[in-house]
Amino acid sequence: MSTQYRAIGAAGVLMLALFPGIATAALTQWRIEDGGNGHWYEAVFSGEISWTDANGAATAAGGYLATITSEAENGFVYDLARDKPLLWYVTLGGRTLGPWLGGYQSPDNHAPNEDWHWVTGEPWGYTNWCAGEPNDYLGANENRLQFFGYTPPQTSPQWSDSDGSASLYHLGYIVETPEPATVSLLALGGLAAIWRRRAG
Numbered sequence: 001m002s003t004q005y006r007a008i009g010a011a012g013v014l015m016l017a018l019f020p021g022i023a024t025a026a027l028t029q030w031r032i033e034d035g036g037n038g039h040w041y042e043a044v045f046s047g048e049i050s051w052t053d054a055n056g057a058a059t060a061a062g063g064y065l066a067t068i069t070s071e072a073e074n075g076f077v078y079d080l081a082r083d084k085p086l087l088w089y090v091t092l093g094g095r096t097l098g099p100w101l102g103g104y105q106s107p108d109n110h111a112p113n114e115d116w117h118w119v120t121g122e123p124w125g126y127t128n129w130c131a132g133e134p135n136d137y138l139g140a141n142e143n144r145l146q147f148f149g150y151t152p153p154q155t156s157p158q159w160s161d162s163d164g165s166a167s168l169y170h171l172g173y174i175v176e177t178p179e180p181a182t183v184s185l186l187a188l189g190g191l192a193a194i195w196r197r198r199a200g
Contacts, residue, residue: 006096036051042175043080051144051164063177064138065102069116078157087172098147100173105143134161
């Protein structure tokens with residue numbers, strides 16, 4: 001699969017030097033000639049971050065949390081995060097929790113598998129839930145979407161519902177944008193999310 005990359009440049013290097021909690025890689029395009037949609041994607045390590053803050057950071061960067069509407073897109077987006085261990089948290093029980101995606105459930109709904117939406121308003125059709133998911137684990141109101149798996153393997157292109165909180169279980173997110181945003185904007189979006197979290 002052919003991809004195109006955008007270098008982080010001097011502004012991105014400066015951001016990483018000043019704020020080591022933000023790890024930014026190159027934007028990657030899912031090219032139309034490769035069967036994609038022409039959009040650009042970024043797997044962002046942020047440290048502990050809530051779904052709401054990740055969504056805000058993605059919006060501030062000129063994009064949104066990745067929305068996945070086909071098996072091909074799911075595979076492409078997963079490949080961006082698969083070999084980045086900082087984006088995945090492995091629990092003692094062998095569950096592997098990955099980066100946030102742009103799926104959410106209406107807050108007034110309590111059935112785990114009903115009333116899911118994408119942040120862009122695209123139809124909720126394709127899904128790739130892990131076995132037993134979504135499940136509102138231990139009675140929690142889990143209404144946000146993330147990559148998820150069991151070990152082995154440590155990572156998986158499958159999904160889980162989660163409560164959306166900022167914790168060790170949630171260390172990054174996937175940004176999607178129709179147009180390539182600058183890395184400095186992505187970094188600033190991540191910084192804004194962290195500042196909001198620390199100020200709250």
